[in-house]
Amino acid sequence: MPKVTRFTLSIAHINDTHSHFEPTPVSLSVKGQEKRVYATSGGFARIKTVATQFRENAEREGNAFLFLHAGDCFQGTLYYNLFKGDANAKLLNMLDLDAMALGNHELDLGNAAVSKFLDHISFPLLAGNWDVSQEIQNKPCPLKGKPLLYDFDTQEQCAKVLVKTFGDHQVAIFGVSIDKMAQIAMPDADTPFLESKMVVLNTIAYIRDTLGINNIVLLSHLGYDQDLKMAEEVEGLSVVVGGHSHVLQGDFSNIGQGNAEPYGRKINNTLVVQAGCHALAIGKLDVTLNSDGSVLSHTGDNYLMLGRGLALDASWDVALDEHDFDAAKLYLAEQSNVLHCRGNKDVKALLNTEYRPAVLAMRSDVVTMLSDSLRHIRVPDEKGPSQIAPLVCEGLLYSANIRGHGVDFAIHNAGGVRVSLEAGKLTAADVAGRLLPFAIDLMVYEPTGAQVKAALEGAINNATNNGVEGTGNGSFPYTAGLRYTYECNMPEGQRITQLQYQLVSGEWRDIELEKTYRAVSSAYTSQGKEGYDALKNLVTQPVSIGVILSDSFIEYARANDNLRAPKDTLQHYVPCAELK
Structure with missing residues (x-):
C-alpha cells in the first residue's frame, strides 16, 4: 500500500x-x-x-x-x-x-x-x-x-x-x-x-x-x-x-x-x-x-x-x-x-x-484605609494625572530612606502601576496582587542632574511617540521629591524646561546638571528601559535595597492611617494640542 x-x-x-x-x-x-x-x-x-x-x-x-x-x-x-x-x-x-x-x-x-x-x-x-x-x-x-x-x-x-x-x-x-x-x-x-x-x-x-x-x-x-x-x-x-x-x-x-x-x-x-x-x-x-x-x-x-x-x-x-x-x-x-x-x-x-x-493570609491583612477612590492613568488626560503613581513613588522614597540611603527623590514608570483603587480597606493582597504585581527590586542609584533630565524627557518621548517610535505609554514617569515641566513642542533634548527637587525642609531647588544626586526606582527603570536610556551610563551601578515594589508600598501604607491623593502630583505635563 x-x-x-x-x-x-x-x-x-x-x-x-x-x-x-x-x-x-x-x-x-x-x-x-x-x-x-x-x-x-x-x-x-x-x-x-x-x-x-x-x-x-x-x-x-x-x-x-x-x-x-x-x-x-x-x-x-x-x-x-x-x-x-x-x-x-x-x-x-x-x-x-x-x-x-x-x-x-x-x-x-x-x-x-x-x-x-x-x-x-x-x-x-x-x-x-x-x-x-x-x-x-x-x-x-x-x-x-x-x-x-x-x-x-x-x-x-x-x-x-x-x-x-x-x-x-x-x-x-x-x-x-x-x-x-x-x-x-x-x-x-x-x-x-x-x-x-x-x-x-x-x-x-x-x-x-x-x-x-x-x-x-x-x-x-x-x-x-x-x-x-x-x-x-x-x-x-x-x-x-x-x-x-x-x-x-x-x-x-x-x-x-x-x-x-x-x-x-x-x-x-x-x-x-x-x-x-x-x-x-x-x-x-x-x-x-x-x-x-x-x-x-x-x-x-x-x-x-x-x-x-x-x-x-x-x-x-x-x-x-x-x-x-x-x-x-x-x-x-x-x-x-x-x-x-x-x-x-x-x-x-x-x-x-x-x-x-x-x-x-495576605488577603486578610489590611494595611490601610482609603477615604476616597484613587484613579490611575498612565499619561495624564483632561482629568489629570494618576493619583496612585505619585503615592507609589512616595513609598519608594520612604522605604529607601528608612533604611538610611539618604535618597533625594524617586521615579517610577506608570506601567508598573496596574489598577485604580476603590475607597475602603486596602489589603496586602490588593497591593501585591493587583496594584503592584511585578515583583521587582528597588534600586538606589546616583545620576547626574543632566542624566535625570534626559531620562525624564526620554521616558515621556517614548510614552507619547514624540519624535521617536516608542515601546508603549507605560514609560511615563511619576515622581516623589522631584518635579518637572515637559513641553512637547520644544526641540528634542530641550523639552524638560523646569526641573526641581525637594529638600527635607520642604524647600524646592533647581536641579544642577553637573551635580550627582541619589535616586530610587525599580530595577527596571534604573537600568534604562523604555526611554530611560540616559540611566544606562551611570558611573556606579544601581544597588538593591532588598525590597520589592509591593513591599515598599505596603510599608508606606502601614505608616499612613489614611492614604489620600496628593494635592500636587508634581508633574507638569501639557499635551501638545493644548500648548499655546
Missing part, C-alpha cells in the same frame, strides 16, 4: 498564564436573562483536566498531540510575589507540557531567575533567538549548557530544534521571543537576543534541508501582529502558536465576551493561533498537514473552562435563584466554546498545601 504522507496534528495551547493558578471570575451574558452572571474560569487544575482529555482524545483518534505554552508564566499574582518561579515550575510540570516559549516577563529579574527555573522544570524552554554562547564564565546562575534551554545554535546559526516523532511522521518545534527583549526586560548584557525573522528563516532552512522535516511549529512570544506578519512574509511554517499580546481568538459573543477575531487565522499556508491570557482559556487545534507541511484543513477553538458555581456578582455574595441558576447552567452547557469540568485533584492539593495558605 502507498505510504500516507498527510497527517493530523492536535495542539493544545495556552499562553501568558502569569501565575494565575486559581480560577478567575468572569462576567458572562446568558440568553433569556437580563443580568449578567459570574462564573469562574480556568486555573491550572482545570487546565490539567482538559489537556489530559484532549491528549486522550487525540490518541484514541490516532492523531499526534502536543501541549504548548507560548510564554510569560512569571509575574501577575500573589503566587509569584511570594514564591517567584518555584510555584510556576512545580505547577507547570504537573501540566505535562511538551514545550514552552520564553516570555519577556521570565526575564524581569534577569537571567538568574530563568536559570533557577530551568533547574526545576521537566519540559524544554524554547528561546531560539537568545544567544548565550558568550556568557561570562563563573556566573552563580549560568544558562550556557542547560539541557532544557533550546537557545540559539551558533554552529548552525539557527534555533535549537525540538523534534517529536509520531509513527511515520516528525514535527519540528522551535521558539523565538521578542527582538526588543533588552528594552522591555532585563536579560544580562552578555546574552543578547537576535533578530527573530532572521532566526526563523535560518531555522526553517535547517529543519527542511538538514533534518528533512516539513511539519514545522513555531512557538512564538512575539505578539499577535508579529505572528501574522511572520506567517505572511516567511514560507515553510505550518503553525504559529503565539503569546505576548493576550489575544483570545474565537467568537465568544454567545456569552457576552464579543471578539471578532476568528480562531485559527490562516495566512498563505500557515495557521496562527493564540489563547488569551491568565489561564482563563485553553486552545485546541486539529490541523491536517500536507506532505510539504502546508495546512490542508483545520478545526478547533478556544474554550473557557467553567466550574459549577454561578452568581450575580464577582464576590459570590449574591446568588441566583434556583430557576435562573438552572436556566443559566443549561444555556452554558449548550455552548460549544464552554467546557464544564472539575479541576485535577493533584494540582489542587499542591496549591492548597504548599502555596495557598500564604496567599490567604
